[in-house]
Amino acid sequence: MSLLDRFTDGWRKYRKPGYYEEFDYHWAMTIDLDKCTGCEACVTACQAENNLPIVGEKAFAEGREMKWIRIERYWEGEYPDVKLRFIPMLCQQCDSAPCETVCPVSATYHNQDGLNTQIYNRCIGTRSCAVYCPYEVRYFNWNDHQWDAPLEQQLNPDVTVREKGVMEKCTFCIQRIRQAKDHAKDDGRRRVRDGEVQPACVQTCPANALVFGDRKDPNSQVSRSMNDPRAYRVLEELNTDPSVVYLKKVDAKG
Amino acid sequence: MSNFAVGLFREPQSALAAAGTLKGAGFATPELMSPVPLEGVEEVLGEKKSVIKRFTLFGALIGGISGFVLAAGTSVLFVHPTGGRPIITIPPYLIITYELLILFGILFTVLGFFISARLPAIRDRVYVPEAAVDQFAVSVACDNHEHFKRAESILREAGAEQVRDMAEDD
Amino acid sequence: MPTETNDLQYADVHRDVIRSIVETGPQYYIALGTAFGVTLLCFFFPWSYQLYYGIGAAGMNHPGVWGTYLASFIFWIGLSHSGTLLSCVLHLTHSTWRKAMYRSAEAMTLFSLMVAATFVMVHVGRPWFIHWALPYPNQMEMWPNFRSPLLFDVMAIGTYITGSSIFIYMGSIPDFAAVRDRTTGWRNNMYALLSMGWRGTDREWHRLHWAYTFLAVLIIPLAVSVHSIVSWDFAMSIVPALHQTIFAPYFVVGAIYSGTAGIVTVMFVLRKYMDFGQYITKVHFDNLGKLLLVLSLIWTYINGIELFTGWFSGASSEHEALRYKLFGYYAPLYWEMIAFCAVAPLLCISSRFRTSFVPMLILSIAINIGMYTERFLIVGTSLSRQYLPDAWGVYVPSLVEISIIVGSLALFVTLFLVFVKIVPSVSMYEVKETMDAPKPEPVASPEGSPA
Numbered sequence: 124m125s126l127l128d129r130f131t132d133g134w135r136k137y138r139k140p141g142y143y144e145e146f147d148y149h150w151a152m153t154i155d156l157d158k159c160t161g162c163e164a165c166v167t168a169c170q171a172e173n174n175l176p177i178v179g180e181k182a183f184a185e186g187r188e189m190k191w192i193r194i195e196r197y198w199e200g201e202y203p204d205v206k207l208r209f210i211p212m213l214c215q216q217c218d219s220a221p222c223e224t225v226c227p228v229s230a231t232y233h234n235q236d237g238l239n240t241q242i243y244n245r246c247i248g249t250r251s252c253a254v255y256c257p258y259e260v261r262y263f264n265w266n267d268h269q270w271d272a273p274l275e276q277q278l279n280p281d282v283t284v285r286e287k288g289v290m291e292k293c294t295f296c297i298q299r300i301r302q303a304k305d306h307a308k309d310d311g312r313r314r315v316r317d318g319e320v321q322p323a324c325v326q327t328c329p330a331n332a333l334v335f336g337d338r339k340d341p342n343s344q345v346s347r348s349m350n351d352p353r354a355y356r357v358l359e360e361l362n363t364d365p366s367v368v369y370l371k372k373v374d375a376k377g
Numbered sequence: 378m379s380n381f382a383v384g385l386f387r388e389p390q391s392a393l394a395a396a397g398t399l400k401g402a403g404f405a406t407p408e409l410m411s412p413v414p415l416e417g418v419e420e421v422l423g424e425k426k427s428v429i430k431r432f433t434l435f436g437a438l439i440g441g442i443s444g445f446v447l448a449a450g451t452s453v454l455f456v457h458p459t460g461g462r463p464i465i466t467i468p469p470y471l472i473i474t475y476e477l478l479i480l481f482g483i484l485f486t487v488l489g490f491f492i493s494a495r496l497p498a499i500r501d502r503v504y505v506p507e508a509a510v511d512q513f514a515v516s517v518a519c520d521n522h523e524h525f526k527r528a529e530s531i532l533r534e535a536g537a538e539q540v541r542d543m544a545e546d547d
Numbered sequence: 548m549p550t551e552t553n554d555l556q557y558a559d560v561h562r563d564v565i566r567s568i569v570e571t572g573p574q575y576y577i578a579l580g581t582a583f584g585v586t587l588l589c590f591f592f593p594w595s596y597q598l599y600y601g602i603g604a605a606g607m608n609h610p611g612v613w614g615t616y617l618a619s620f621i622f623w624i625g626l627s628h629s630g631t632l633l634s635c636v637l638h639l640t641h642s643t644w645r646k647a648m649y650r651s652a653e654a655m656t657l658f659s660l661m662v663a664a665t666f667v668m669v670h671v672g673r674p675w676f677i678h679w680a681l682p683y684p685n686q687m688e689m690w691p692n693f694r695s696p697l698l699f700d701v702m703a704i705g706t707y708i709t710g711s712s713i714f715i716y717m718g719s720i721p722d723f724a725a726v727r728d729r730t731t732g733w734r735n736n737m738y739a740l741l742s743m744g745w746r747g748t749d750r751e752w753h754r755l756h757w758a759y760t761f762l763a764v765l766i767i768p769l770a771v772s773v774h775s776i777v778s779w780d781f782a783m784s785i786v787p788a789l790h791q792t793i794f795a796p797y798f799v800v801g802a803i804y805s806g807t808a809g810i811v812t813v814m815f816v817l818r819k820y821m822d823f824g825q826y827i828t829k830v831h832f833d834n835l836g837k838l839l840l841v842l843s844l845i846w847t848y849i850n851g852i853e854l855f856t857g858w859f860s861g862a863s864s865e866h867e868a869l870r871y872k873l874f875g876y877y878a879p880l881y882w883e884m885i886a887f888c889a890v891a892p893l894l895c896i897s898s899r900f901r902t903s904f905v906p907m908l909i910l911s912i913a914i915n916i917g918m919y920t921e922r923f924l925i926v927g928t929s930l931s932r933q934y935l936p937d938a939w940g941v942y943v944p945s946l947v948e949i950s951i952i953v954g955s956l957a958l959f960v961t962l963f964l965v966f967v968k969i970v971p972s973v974s975m976y977e978v979k980e981t982m983d984a985p986k987p988e989p990v991a992s993p994e995g996s997p998a
Contacts, residue, residue, distance in 0.1 A: 126839075133453070134465070136464075137449075137453060137463060137464035137465045138463045138464075138465055139463055139464075140461060140462065140463050141458070141461045141462075141463075142456070142458040142462075142463060142464050143458065148728040171777070182603070182881060185606075185608050186608035186609050186610075186611075186940050187603065187608050187609065188609075193937075195935065195937035195938075196639060196937065197937070212935065212937070219460055219461035220459070220460050220461070220462050221460060221784065221785055222460075223459035223460040224459045224460035224462060224692070224694045224695060225695050225696060225697060225783070225784070226459075226692055226695055226697075227680045227691055227692055227695040227697035227698040227700075227701065228676075228679040228680055228691055228692065229455070229457050229459075229690070229691060229692040231459070231922065232457050232458055232459050233458045233459060233460070233461070245679065245689070246672070246673070247671050247672065247673045247674075247676045247677060247680065248602065248671045248672015248673045249670070249671050249672075249678055249697055250613060250671075250672065251608075251613075251695075251696075251780070251784075253609070253610075253612040254612055254613055254930060255784045255785070255786075257785055257786075257933065257934045257935075258934075259609065259610050259933060259935055260936035261604070262609065263609075263672065264599030264601065264610055264672070265601055265602055265603030265608075266600055266602075266603035266604075267601060280689035282791075285739055286673075287600075287603075287672065287673075288601060288602060288672025288673035289672060289673065305585075305949070340419070349820070356753055356937070357935075358934055358935075361785055361934075364461065391663075399845050408748050408749065408750070409748060410746055410747045410748050410749075410750040411747055411752070412557060412561075412721075412725070412747060412750075412976060412979055413757060413974075413976050413977075413979045413980045414752040414753075414755075414976070414980065415749065415752065418749045418753070422749065425749075425750070425753045427753065427754050429754060429757045429758050429761060430757070430761065433761045433765075437765075447682060447693075450692040451682060451690035451691075451693070452690070452693060452705075454688070455688060455689055455690045457690075457692065459692065459694060460692060460694075465645050466694050469694045469695075469699070470693060471694060472699045472702075472772075472776065473693050473698075473699070473702055476699070476702040476705075476706045476769075476772065477706070479703065479706055479710070479765050479766075479768065479772075480702075480705070480706040480709060480710070480820045480932065482761075482765045483709065483710045483713055483762060483765050483766070484704075484709070484713075485714055486758050486761045486762055486765070487717070487758065489758065490717070490754055490755065490757075490758035491743075492814075493754050494750060494751045494754035494755065494758075495751075496720075496743045496744060496745065496751070497744050497752070498743065498744025498746075499745035501748065502744070504746050508746070508747055509721075509724055509725040509728055509747055510557060510558055510560075510725070510728075511556065511557030511558045511561070512560050521771040531693075540719060
């Protein structure tokens with residue numbers, strides 16, 4: 124291969140939008156709003172799994188709570204004809220994520236699994252990713268957090284405890300994904316089976332409103348769920364190409 | 378060791394005239410020292426050309442190329458897919474190119490200035506402190522005493538208030 | 548052109564300017580001591596606390612993750628925009644009225660850039676790793692992300708600081724040489740080093756002229772690019788009310804506007820306390836006043852356009868952002884900004900106003916207060932009202948932030964006070980250039996007078 128060919132090949136490769144020819148996995152989630160009761164079990168599960176700090180009353184009032192997944196609550200209509208809506212909001216793992224391009228130190232990028240990853244060690248805390256994120260799901264460590272005894276005993280050893288000045292967000296429980304991949308490799312399988320890996324929120328949801336899986340596998344539960352006619356994506360007009368799909372709540376007429 | 382006849386003038390016109398006469402009388406090109414940039418030096422002592430513009434152009438070109446190579450090259454060395462963009466993204470890298478073009482343009486201009494103005498001075502040179510205040514000095518190299526006498530008379534004739542005999546180490 | 552300098556001789560200029568450097572009264576030390584004390588107390592002390600505690604010491608929260616620190620950063624970058632830029636433009640257009648004021652204007656550029664750079668350190672969560680934003684080979688084999696508008700900032704501001712310090716230095720070399728001859732001791736050594744053996748020969752002047760002109764030509768587009776890039780930090784996001792194409796010109800005009808007002812303030816102070824009354828005259832205030840008027844009109848126009856495009860988009864998020872800006876929580880600040888930056892400068896229509904010093908000082912300070920508010924509003928109102936109503940919120944600066952803002956002003960003053968004692972704050976050779984050169988005396992003695 125001549126030098127020129129190598130150059131043009133490289134050029135073509137590096138000029139390709141999105142860079143990846145294909146993702147290894149394409150993790151995705153669907154959230155069925157018809158099933159969601161707004162119980163916040165997912166919020167608690169996430170807190171336990173991902174070593175989220177308990178910020179305390181004062182910081183909460185200041186608007187500094189850490190919730191990688193939160194339940195947004197909206198009222199629809201005027202009293203007395205009023206309806207309550209819930210939307211669980213977590214990092215949408217956008218394939219065209221605005222937050223990724225803005226980080227000056229490359230602390231966030233798109234990985235081979237189609238995940239939007241955050242590298243805590245590299246983060247210098249410019250907080251620009253949080254501004255650029257239209258879903259407001261990036262959380263900043265305003266100060267160091269403490270886990271009063273015996274709470275420190277429940278910290279998850281698979282997840283880093285973040286220091287002050289670092290941005291963090293939902294990872295789709297990447298530590299579980301890793302583990303599942305390792306198991307698949309140990310068992311001599313090429314791929315992780317559908318349903319083998321579940322983030323803490325999905326695992327906990329009592330109403331089974333959350334479904335997680337590999338979008339590349341057309342038979343996976345999440346792929347089938349994404350083809351539901353009720354499916355929509357939040358703020359789709361912004362072209363961020365999210366990996367989280369919501370299934371619209373359908374009200375009975377009458 | 379070379380000797381110089383340095384004449385001090387009150388007003389720029391007579392200093393310029395003296396410089397012109399000296400040059401016409403076969404002396405080496407005299408040097409003018411003044412507190413402000415003088416107008417009309419080129420009419421008397423001949424046109425001046427500086428190499429600074431070449432430095433600026435060269436620096437800007439180097440900067441522009443290195444800016445793009447820096448941005449594109451490091452993204453290839455450290456592949457880092459973000460936001461669904463290609464690895465080599467042209468429009469943002471043009472901004473880096475632009476900034477480095479200007480940075481290197483500036484740095485090379487300064488380099489060109491120092492080289493062509495022969496600064497910083499490595500050895501002592503003929504200097505009259507009055508020329509930084511309100512006097513205009515004309516200095517001309519003289520080979521021997523006779524030479525100096527002739528230069529002195531030309532300078533005095535043109536209106537020099539003082540003529541000094543100064544030496545400069547080679 | 549400045550008629551009041553006509554009765555001055557070259558030697559007078561020399562004496563006056565050098566006196567401003569070497570003769571230091573108790574007033575100066577009191578001012579310097581106060582400024583330095585306030586810097587320590589209001590800037591470095593709260594900042595150390597914030598470093599220890601975390602950014603939480605400031606009032607920022609979700610969604611207001613950017614706050615006054617970033618607003619101050621833009622403000623100081625903006626303030627830097629008239630010094631060198633204006634000086635370059637006026638140099639290239641051969642405006643003589645520039646000459647007495649440009650040195651201090653350029654110093655303003657340099658020091659406000661330094662303060663702005665400090666605010667980057669104050670703003671980020673982990674400033675001890677700030678060097679990761681620089682492209683340097685490292686053992687981690689990582690490079691910064693050149694796609695990020697924040698990295699454009701790093702490159703642009705790095706270039707700008709380098710460029711403007713070189714520009715001010717190059718313009719000062721002849722003056723350093725002049726001061727060198729009049730000083731003794733450590734000062735003499737310092738100026739000998741700074742002047743690099745400048746003699747003022749025809750060759751040196753010629754080269755300086757060309758180098759200076761090329762620098763000016765390079766710095767004008769640089770300065771415009773710097774504030775455009777700062778605006779892209781915002782405009783490249785998809786936040787309603789920030790994602791606007793008008794932002795680059797908006798920021799550039801705003802920057803020049805607040806910078807020009809800043810120059811008026813500094814001119815006033817120099818004139819009053821450094822006895823430069825003969826060099827900084829009504830002519831300067833008159834011209835700067837005209838400039839302020841034009842800039843305020845452009846600025847007002849762009850503000851109108853910003854509202855119009857927001858409304859015209861028809862997007863509910865844009866409409867909410869607009870409504871919030873005009874009538875929401877921060878609305879009093881918005882109307883204050885309009886009063887200070889759009890209405891008050893109209894006074895400059897009157898030439899009597901432009902040529903009176905104290906009213907111009909008050910106006911210039913009001914404009915900069917208004918411009919600071921503008922930067923705060925860009926950050927504050929836009930982040931408070933983004934797409935998801937659940938994530939709406941307000942952000943109020945904490946005491947630490949306010950103290951750091953005050954302290955940064957003192958830091959700027961400290962740097963400036965140190966500067967006026969090291970660098971001649973009025974360019975001697977250029978002021979001399981504007982004066983009539985000594986004419987041949989009618990009866991010149993042909994013999995001259997032996998020394």
